[in-house]
């Protein structure tokens with residue numbers, strides 16, 4: 366990363382999360398301190414810490430998947446093999462889920478999509494408007510490939526109050542078309558239109574452009590960063606997830622600063638993920654809804670589900686370093702899990 370990128374990314378993080386979290390993240394990931402992770406001393410302090418934190422922490426981040434439909438065909442995404450039925454969540458069900466979670470927890474951020482492209486849901490902007498009106502302090506984040514973000518839709522979206530918009534653009538020009546099965550020129554036009562008009566807003570959303578690095582697009586990764594950083598608050602290029610062990614193909618070498626060891630996953634305490642049919646699932650990696658604990662559309666209460674024997678048992682397993690649950694056992698998020706506990 367050159368100095369310009371570094372300054373740009375620092376600014377972005379300061380706006381997104383304030384000073385403490387990015388600073389701690391930098392110390393634990395990038396500085397020589399990262400070498401102590403996995404040491405015996407670290408393990409002893411870490412365990413004490415998470416047991417204490419696990420008593421205290423309540424969920425802060427909610428993800429509601431408004432649809433699991435997607436218009437792209439990304440090489441590194443298991444969406445094409447997903448067996449879960451495609452569905453779009455109606456506005457009333459969305460309200461029911463959101464209101465139930467907000468009544469029970471002090472949620473700070475809502476991600477309004479999951480394992481799908483949010484603009485395949487024609488009602489997604491209505492949902493954002495509802496959140497803005499009913500929960501004005503709740504930060505709304507959205508991730509999109511922008512291929513369906515026409516001018517008309519972008520204008521409507523720009524009238525809402527978004528915390529952060531991330532556009533997934535996996536490559537440039539013909540590399541992009543190959544990786545995502547979409548048209549680069551169309552996406553570029555849509556994204557540039559949104560970014561330009563967003564900047565002119567009194568309270569612009571924070572913007573991020575992300576690219577997953579594959580052998581098909583890595584040669585031009587630097588061109589990608591150089592082009593998009595002129596327009597967006599942040600530009601990231603990183604290696605894809607293997608989706609809890611389900612996708613070995615296309616997953617490149619990962620730059621992990623210490624040996625792989627699975628740690629108690631903080632996501633089970635800090636995140637709530639609801640799929641498009643209302644299922645409360647273990648986390649965003651569970652794209653098939655394999656480990657589910659109940660259904661908020663069918664009338665379950667999130668607090669009761671999180672206090673249920675099954676959910677508590679999963680948390681207990683993690684605290685005892687037992688990762689035998691079907692999704693967790695192959696999860697590549699595991700190497701981040703240790704650090705995450707120090708950031709909340």
Ligand code: SF4
Pocket residue numbers: 609630631632633647648649650651692693694696697698699
């Ligand atoms: S270990 Fe992986 S699959 Fe399990 S809860 Fe954490 S992120 Fe999800």
